[in-house]
Amino acid sequence: MKLLLDECIPRKLKSDLAGHSVATVVEAGFRGMKNGVLLRAAASYYDVLITVDRNLPFQQNIGALDIAVIVLVAGGIKYREIKLLVPQVLQALKTVAPGEVLRLEYS
Numbered sequence: 001m002k003l004l005l006d007e008c009i010p011r012k013l014k015s016d017l018a019g020h021s022v023a024t025v026v027e028a029g030f031r032g033m034k035n036g037v038l039l040r041a042a043a044s045y046y047d048v049l050i051t052v053d054r055n056l057p058f059q060q061n062i063g064a065l066d067i068a069v070i071v072l073v074a075g076g077i078k079y080r081e082i083k084l085l086v087p088q089v090l091q092a093l094k095t096v097a098p099g100e101v102l103r104l105e106y107s
Contacts, residue, residue: 001093004028004042006051009072010079013050016086020093036060043067048096050089052077054103063099070096073105081106 003022005013014022025031028045030038035056042049043066050070056062062069070092074081088104096102 001048002046003093004030004046004049006038006049006053007031008052008077009050010077010082012079013082013086016083017089039065039067039069043098047098048093052082057101057103062101066098068096068098068100068102071101071103073103075106 001020003017003020005011005022005024007025011024025038028042030041033041035053039049039060039062046067048068048070050072052072054071054073057069057071070089072082072085074085084106085104092102092104
């Protein structure tokens with residue numbers, strides 16, 4: 001699966017998502033794009049956008065796009081906090097569909 005890590009996601013997370021093709025927003029050439037523009041651009045190349053932006057699903061009509069969004073909700077946005085959600089992300093990637101938004105929380 002082709003994954004895109006939003007700008008606020010630590011790029012070290014790439015190595016934890018083995019078995020998938022993973023790029024950061026910067027690597028994809030999408031740096032600085034606003035959410036709507038980013039989602040439309042990403043939908044042409046990627047299957048899933050992984051973000052920590054909890055407001056994104058309320059600001060954009062994800063259901064109309066050919067990309068899924070996974071929102072990570074952890075104790076913060078540092079690698080050590082986000083890494084705790086990796087098992088949930090890998091499980092979710094098995095079933096997530098375009099237009100779907102999944103909110104994954106560490107409890």
